Amino acid sequence: MTKIQSNLDSIIIIENGRNSTYDFRSFLYKQGFRFSSASRWVKKIDSSDKDFIKGMKEYCKHNKLKFVMYDKRYARSGGYRQEFYKHKKPFYKDYYLCSYCGLPYHIDKITVDHVIPVEKAKKSKFYRWLLKLRGATGVNDIKNLVPACQSCNSRKNAKGGLWVLLGYLSQLNTFVVIRQLCLLIFIIVVIYTMIRSVM
Numbered sequence: 784m785t786k787i788q789s790n791l792d793s794i795i796i797i798e799n800g801r802n803s804t805y806d807f808r809s810f811l812y813k814q815g816f817r818f819s820s821a822s823r824w825v826k827k828i829d830s831s832d833k834d835f836i837k838g839m840k841e842y843c844k845h846n847k848l849k850f851v852m853y854d855k856r857y858a859r860s861g862g863y864r865q866e867f868y869k870h871k872k873p874f875y876k877d878y879y880l881c882s883y884c885g886l887p888y889h890i891d892k893i894t895v896d897h898v899i900p901v902e903k904a905k906k907s908k909f910y911r912w913l914l915k916l917r918g919a920t921g922v923n924d925i926k927n928l929v930p931a932c933q934s935c936n937s938r939k940n941a942k943g944g945l946w947v948l949l950g951y952l953s954q955l956n957t958f959v960v961i962r963q964l965c966l967l968i969f970i971i972v973v974i975y976t977m978i979r980s981v982m
């Protein structure tokens with residue numbers, strides 16, 4: 784007996800469009816979709832199953848539901864933090880430098896940031912192309928992960944553009960050295976001016 788290996792490499796999400804998924808729940812359930820949250824129905828699929836994908840796409844179009852499909856490599860994985868700590872050693876003892884503001888943070892305070900945000904990779908071909916260009920196999924590849932302080936991470940959120948550029952630059956040692964030197968000069972200048980004003 785041969786077992787057919789199915790490779791569940793993609794995810795289909797069906798969301799409310801002009802119509803609500805609620806009215807189609809029994810059909811979706813029969814098709815193997817499971818309710819996730821906020822009216823979303825999710826199913827892991829094999830991307831080579833073209834007939835099923837085409838069928839679901841047409842079903843959604845006809846019934847005015849939103850159809851989203853993406854490669855699982857572009858989904859957030861729970862293991863990316865371990866992946867990051869395994870490959871990226873601290874800058875000094877237990878301290879990592881935030882890739883965006885350059886300040887040192889203890890390992891307990893640092894967060895792991897996706898340079899190209901998960902949401903961007905899911906939705907935009909340009910960002911997926913950029914990931915490939917960087918040689919990353921997906922959003923959770925070490926090449927797309929950088930340390931960031933909580934404040935920078937929440938300010939960055941799912942933004943792209945200059946944040947992405949800064950995130951990638953911070954992976955270059957020369958850039959880090961120059962940035963830290965500028966930061967040091969800035970601190971010295973501030974202290975110097977404070978001392979001058981007191982004297």
Ligand SMILES: [Zn+2]
Nearest residue numbers: 881884932935
């Ligand atoms: Zn920061």
